[in-house]
Amino acid sequence: MRWLLVKDLQILRRSKLLVGLLVxxxxxxxxxxxxxxSRGPDKPRVAFLNQVPIxxxxxxxxxxxxxxxxxxxxxxxxxxxxxVRTREEAVDAVESGDALAALIIPPDTVERLNGGLGQAEVExxxxxxxxxxxxxxxxxxxxxxxxxxxxxxxxxxxxxxxxRILAEGGxxxxxxxxxxxxGLKRARDVLERSLARLPADAPERDGLEQVLRFAEQxxxxxxxxxxxxxxxxxPIRVRATVLSGSRTPLDAFAVALAVAVSLLFIAVLLAxxxxxxxxxxxxxxxxxxxxxxxxxxxxEKVVLAAACSxxxxxxxxxxxxxxxxxxxxxLPLWLVALAAGALGCSALGVAIGALAREVRAASLLGLxxxxxxxxxxxxxxxxxxxxxxxxxxxxxxxxxxxxxxQALDAAVNGADPGVWGPAAHLLALAAGYGILARVALRxx
Amino acid sequence: xxxxxRGVTKRFGDRVAxxxxxxxxxxxxxxxxxxxxxxxxxxxxxxxxxxxxPDEGEVSRPPEEIGWVPQQPAVYSKLTxxxxxxxxxxxxxxADPDAVVxxxxxxxxxxxxxxxxxxxxxxxxxxxVNIAVGLLADPPVLLLDEPSSSLDPRQRERLWEFVDGLxxxxxxxxxxxxxxxxxxxxxxxxxxxxxxxxxxxxxxxQALHRDAKRTGVDFETAFVRFLRAQGH
Ligand SMILES: Nc1ncnc2c1ncn2[C@@H]1O[C@H](COP(=O)(O)OP(=O)(O)OP(=O)(O)O)[C@@H](O)[C@H]1O
Ligand SMILES: [Mg+2]
Numbered sequence: 283m284r285w286l287l288v289k290d291l292q293i294l295r296r297s298k299l300l301v302g303l304l305v306x307x308x309x310x311x312x313x314x315x316x317x318x319x320s321r322g323p324d325k326p327r328v329a330f331l332n333q334v335p336i337x338x339x340x341x342x343x344x345x346x347x348x349x350x351x352x353x354x355x356x357x358x359x360x361x362x363x364x365x366v367r368t369r370e371e372a373v374d375a376v377e378s379g380d381a382l383a384a385l386i387i388p389p390d391t392v393e394r395l396n397g398g399l400g401q402a403e404v405e406x407x408x409x410x411x412x413x414x415x416x417x418x419x420x421x422x423x424x425x426x427x428x429x430x431x432x433x434x435x436x437x438x439x440x441x442x443x444x445x446r447i448l449a450e451g452g453x454x455x456x457x458x459x460x461x462x463x464x465g466l467k468r469a470r471d472v473l474e475r476s477l478a479r480l481p482a483d484a485p486e487r488d489g490l491e492q493v494l495r496f497a498e499q500x501x502x503x504x505x506x507x508x509x510x511x512x513x514x515x516x517p518i519r520v521r522a523t524v525l526s527g528s529r530t531p532l533d534a535f536a537v538a539l540a541v542a543v544s545l546l547f548i549a550v551l552l553a554x555x556x557x558x559x560x561x562x563x564x565x566x567x568x569x570x571x572x573x574x575x576x577x578x579x580x581x582e583k584v585v586l587a588a589a590c591s592x593x594x595x596x597x598x599x600x601x602x603x604x605x606x607x608x609x610x611x612x613l614p615l616w617l618v619a620l621a622a623g624a625l626g627c628s629a630l631g632v633a634i635g636a637l638a639r640e641v642r643a644a645s646l647l648g649l650x651x652x653x654x655x656x657x658x659x660x661x662x663x664x665x666x667x668x669x670x671x672x673x674x675x676x677x678x679x680x681x682x683x684x685x686x687x688q689a690l691d692a693a694v695n696g697a698d699p700g701v702w703g704p705a706a707h708l709l710a711l712a713a714g715y716g717i718l719a720r721v722a723l724r725x726x
Numbered sequence: 727x728x729x730x731x732r733g734v735t736k737r738f739g740d741r742v743a744x745x746x747x748x749x750x751x752x753x754x755x756x757x758x759x760x761x762x763x764x765x766x767x768x769x770x771x772x773x774x775x776x777x778x779x780p781d782e783g784e785v786s787r788p789p790e791e792i793g794w795v796p797q798q799p800a801v802y803s804k805l806t807x808x809x810x811x812x813x814x815x816x817x818x819x820x821a822d823p824d825a826v827v828x829x830x831x832x833x834x835x836x837x838x839x840x841x842x843x844x845x846x847x848x849x850x851x852x853x854x855v856n857i858a859v860g861l862l863a864d865p866p867v868l869l870l871d872e873p874s875s876s877l878d879p880r881q882r883e884r885l886w887e888f889v890d891g892l893x894x895x896x897x898x899x900x901x902x903x904x905x906x907x908x909x910x911x912x913x914x915x916x917x918x919x920x921x922x923x924x925x926x927x928x929x930x931x932q933a934l935h936r937d938a939k940r941t942g943v944d945f946e947t948a949f950v951r952f953l954r955a956q957g958h
Contacts, residue, residue: 285816293804296843564800568859571776572790573817 283574283582290556290586300555305594308547311656313540326418328361329375329384329407330354331368334392341392346440350392353429357385360425376409382418383408438511445511449504466504470497537602538691543656545595545620545690546627546683550652553587553631554644557719561726562641576723580716583635584628592624599694612693615701619686619693626682626708629715636722652683659684682711728753728899729774729792729867733783736769736923743769744923746783751867754897756890758914758931760907760949762958766923767903768797771869774901793865797872797903799856803845807836807855810844811862818863830858833888835881850876857885861892868892870902874909886913907946911935919949921958 294301332354339350357363364381366372372384386405394402406422447454451465464472473494480487560566560579570576599616602608634651638644658674666674678684689704691697730750736743744766751757759767772778775796776789801810811830815823831837834854844852853876860868870889874882890913892898904910910917911931919927919934927934934952935945 285813289802289805289809289813292809293802296804563802564796564798565802567772567775567777567796568794568800568814569817571792571794572788573814 283578283585286569286574286579286582287586290582293556293559294590304548304551308544309598311543311547325360325362326382326421327364327380328418328422329366329372329381330358330361330363331366331372331384331386333389334387335389338392346436348433348436353432354387356428357425360421373407376407379409381409383422385422442508442511445504445507449501466497466501470494470501473497534695535691535697537599537606537608538687538694538697539660540602541595541599541620541694542623542683542687542690544598545591545623545686546652546656547648548594549587549591549624549627550631550634550648551645552590553583553628554635554638554648555641556586557583557632557635558639558641558644561639566726577720580632580636580719580723583632584625584712584716587628587631588621588624591627592620595620595624608694609696612696615693616690618705619689619701622705622708623682623686623689625712626686626715629712629719630682633715633719633722636719636726639726651681655681655683659687679707680711682708682715685711728787729901730786731770731774731783732786734770734773734780734785735782736766736773736778737781742923744773744780747920747923747925748783749918749925749928751899751901753899754893755916756893756900756902756914758910758917759901759903759920760905760910760917761920761926762953764922765920767920768871769923770920771871771901771903772796774867775869787867791866793860793863793868795857795860795868795870795873799852801844801852801855801859803852804843806841806843807831807847808840810855811858814859815862820863826862830862833861834858835884850878850881853877854881864896865898867899868901870900872903872905874904874906882909889913907949908944911945919952921953921956926956926958927952 334350340347341350364375366375366384369386372381372386375381376384384407386407388403388405391402391404404426408418444454446452447463447465449466451463451468453460454463473490477487477490477494480490557580560569566579569579574582596616599608599620603610630651631648634647635644638647655677659678661671661674685704685707688697688699689701689708692699692701692704728751730748732748734744734747747766747770749757759770761767769778771794773780774785774787775792775794776785777794802813805813808827808831811827812823815826820826831840834857836851836854836858839847839851844855847855853873857870857873860870868889874885877885886909889900889902893900902914914931916929917927917931917934918925931945935948
């Protein structure tokens with residue numbers, strides 16, 4: 283078996299084009315998947331027209347200055363702005379497709395916020411591109427909601443402060459200038475003192491006692507109002523809990539995915555190719571008549587393909603790791619996941635090679651099997667009907683890609699369910715495909 | 727008897743490739759199997775070599791003790807001549823692989839091409855390596871399937887002299903097929919005529935030739951006449 287391994291490595295060394303393709307092709311696929319998964323869609327291009335006169339962008343909320351352009355700046359982080367000067371230009375930009383949407387801030391916005399002329403309004407124009415519209419809508423909605431929330435938080439804080447002054451007394455800004463308020467507490471104290479000095483049968487007593495009761499009730503009411511207002515300024519806070527599986531951030535998952543795809547393609551194509559080559563070179567007959575057993579020949583091909591694909595995947599992982607900062611302390615787990623994954627995928631490869639019998643047919647069959655496997659493993663639950671999802675789960679369990687991906691995700695990112703379960707699954711699959719290949723060799 | 731086939735029958739689906747074939751080869755004997763295309767010569771040698779299993783009947787020797795030179799070169803085109811020989815010498819577990827490889831390079835006259843990839847060799851030179859691989863382990867029985875068909879006359883002569891030497895000096899039993907009837911007549915101790923999977927004749931070439939001698943035709947014409955007389 284050692285000499286056969288040496289022989290196959292010599293052959294590979296001399297098949298530079300083949301090996302080059304075998305390495306470049308899966309890495310290219312892996313990179314594409316990685317890029318597609320780790321980069322969200324581009325920022326939408328939105329035409330922006332601010333009709334509020336320069337210098338009038340601040341509004342005063344209860345004595346607090348709020349600069350409107352702060353919100354615009356936040357907004358520009360989420361979109362790619364196309365500044366226009368008139369409403370017509372904004373409409374043109376959307377109609378011609380230069381921008382996916384236009385956001386128009388009317389001139390009276392700040393005035394409305396200022397003077398309480400009712401709600402301020404902004405205008406949004408969309409074009410009809412169905413694919414992108416929902417995304418633009420979502421982006422603009424989210425940004426407007428953020429601005430709304432920030433404004434209402436400011437208003438809420440001002441109101442809470444005003445309520446406190448109403449209760450405790452102090453200075454307050456009004457359209458008529460700064461005024462000193464007595465405050466309910468001090469009004470109550472003044473009343474109590476006055477009442478104490480009045481004779482028991484004084485006719486003013488009844489009215490004053492009513493005012494005192496009102497002041498006390500109002501204070502109790504204000505005590506409740508403050509937390510209620512706080513709640514209103516941020517009615518819902520999100521607390522996220524992931525129930526099953528440890529969630530891996532998308533780009534960390536993309537690393538595991540890219541490596542798993544390379545592993546699958548290299549292992550399957552190499553294992554099926556080198557096995558079919560034995561038959562194509564007519565050497566198979568010579569080998570199995572006493573020189574090596576069929577099982578040993580299969581084992582040699584599995585070891586060869588697993589070692590090559592495992593090393594290529596490890597190199598890829600280290601390369602990505604050098605740029606993106608992975609946890610090098612998990613290296614032993616990487617090796618476990620890579621070894622198990624490489625063995626599982628290589629065993630699938632020899633089964634394909636034994637069934638296909640010719641190098642070209644084996645490569646074709648290998649691609650035909652590997653591509654949909656990589657695709658199926660990524661179908662999320664909930665994206666397809668329940669029955670289909672069950673079928674996909676079964677298919678994923680019968681082929682080594684999904685468990686290899688799970689093992690790698692666990693090894694690299696610490697995702698559930700850990701490395702060992704998928705690794706055992708992979709070894710079981712390797713044994714199964716080994717047996718299938720051995721049976722197929724009967725008519726090789 | 728160094729090797730023997732008894733009642734061997736082989737079918738491929740409905741087609742009967744061999745029907746109840748029996749023969750034996752003695753020590754140091756050269757047996758030529760001749761017959762038209764599709765007669766079953768390659769099938770017969772493959773069964774003797776252990777590549778195919780007969781549907782009925784049996785052969786007497788395990789494949790490990792038999793050297794086999796297939797009709798199609800069974801060597802790696804991406805390896806050099808020397809690497810091919812060394813690989814199979816090691817797999818055959820010969821005592822001193824390097825010495826055996828050197829001897830085979832000498833024997834095949836390919837010493838100057840030893841480090842060329844096999845794929846860059848001519849068809850005949852590839853066949854010389856194919857033959858050399860079958861001889862590496864000094865097997866007691868040697869099967870050669872049309873070994874000389876792509877060789878030039880000089881290499882052909884060298885091959886048969888070498889094979890004849892193996893039989894005479896080492897007592898190797900040799901079974902070979904050929905379409906060159908004159909070659910069979912010249913080198914074989916006995917010929918076995920196979921047509922449509924059946925043995926039509928076994929015996930010394932002279933016996934097949936006897937009529938021909940009288941009528942003054944050559945061995946090939948006699949062979950064709952013989953086949954025609956048998957309805958082939
Ligand atoms: N693997 C196979 N599957 C089906 N039929 C086969 C197979 N191998 C051989 N045959 C058939 O068996 C018969 C004998 O073939 P074989 O190769 O033994 O002939 P041959 O005498 O060696 O011919 P040639 O002189 O052309 O080499 C032929 O009819 C052939 O078509
Ligand atoms: Mg033949």
